[in-house]
């Protein structure tokens with residue numbers, strides 16, 4: 001089973017609310033309107049993040065650029081009470097839910113050479129960035145040092161306007177419903193979790209000639225060797241009633257959209273309970 005602490009956290013139901021749920025009624029006056037997200041570019045290497053350490057509060061576009069040789073992801077959590085990313089990691093591996101952290105999703109799994117962008121409204125404070133993807137031994141990348149800290153400064157000013165999605169993914173136990181046109185090119189996805197459990201989104205492009213059986217086998221141990229798929233983005237887990245937006249590029253081909261979070265009852269990943277849908281990009 002992949003992702004030991006990520007999965008355990010999800011199992012314990014402590015993955016926090018989604019990114020960013022600012023009101024976006026479009027009626028903010030000129031003094032409060034703030035439409036341009038601040039770009040936070042994070043480069044993933046094997047196994048470290050290269051990122052700015054400070055960003056102004058407000059709407060941010062967190063772009064995970066994978067320059068490594070493994071799939072990477074970027075889970076974001078807000079840390080309160082002066083806690084550090086090391087404290088957070090210890091809480092995770094000790095399976096200790098705590099009130100001083102809350103998970104905000106983050107850019108989902110992406111293959112080498114690709115990128116994915118999540119939009120979030122960040123309040124001032126300290127945030128951890130962690131890669132939960134497993135290596136070939138099942139050990140999460142965070143255990144090889146893939147963690148970093150982001151400080152958000154200043155004050156959140158005005159109403160942030162979320163990007164306009166053109167594809168909608170609605171998740172619940174146990175299905176993923178899609179609305180929108182899956183065409184080649186860049187798309188903004190909105191993910192809504194109707195619960196009751198936490199759910200994530202991983203979008204996989206099936207490489208030409210690869211079979212369902214090969215993909216199913218790979219999902220048991222999803223490292224890069226002989227991968228029959230490429231990961232093109234998604235969202236790290238969000239809680240019930242949470243929502244989040246991310247932007248990703250699609251090429252023509254056959255795709256799987258999955259939730260990989262393990263079930264609270266039997267520990268099997270949610271895609272094995274039916275949270276998997278196939279789409280074709282033309």
Ligand SMILES: [Cu+2]
Nearest residue numbers: 072073131141
């Ligand atoms: Cu990683």
